[in-house]
Amino acid sequence: MEIIESKREELAAKSPVNELYFQYIDMYDIFLMNLHSERLGNWKRYIHSLELMFPYIAAAGHRNYTKSLAMFLYDMENNLDEHTRTAFENGEWVFRRTDKAYAGVALDLCIEQHLMSVLKGNQGLTRGRGFNELNCQIWTQSRPIICAIDAQVQEMSNVALRSFEQSASKDRKSRIFKD
Secondary structure, rough: OOOHHHHHHHHHHOOOHHHHHHHHHHHHHHHHHHHHHHHOOOOOHHHHHHHHHHHHHHHHOOOHHHHHHHHHHHHHHHOOOOHHHHHHOOOOEEEEEEOOOOOOEHHHHHHHHHHHHHHHHHOOOOOOOOOOOHHHHHHHHHHHHHHHHHHHHHHHOOOOOOOOHHHHHHHHHHHHHHO
């Protein structure tokens, strides 16, 4: 490892372009660390990757992101109760649509994806009725009732109506038969 570092320093000293490339590689490695830690649900590595991103975000002039990230890191370090910290360290801050190891998605992203699919689906706001204030209000206020009914029907029938596993297995079977 020391040999690689010494060669890297030697090349970076020869040319500013080389140094720029090495900085780019470092930033890319931090990005990959962040992505891997989120997908795997590794909380400590995720926080570490955010700490490493902090100087780049600040140098890019993103003041709001810098301020929010500083507050987030401080809160995660100092203000988490023991139960929440343990849950996060056990990977409970990501949602897994499948049992595969690399299938973790942050909860806020999962909620947003589901909400957008409901909003833009067949019975959503953007299909057929027109997008005006009254339709928006009726649709929004009816969602909790519809979700409760949907959950009860799924529980009674013991079938998950839009599960990823069901659609993935159907697609896989259809591809097998086509081949």
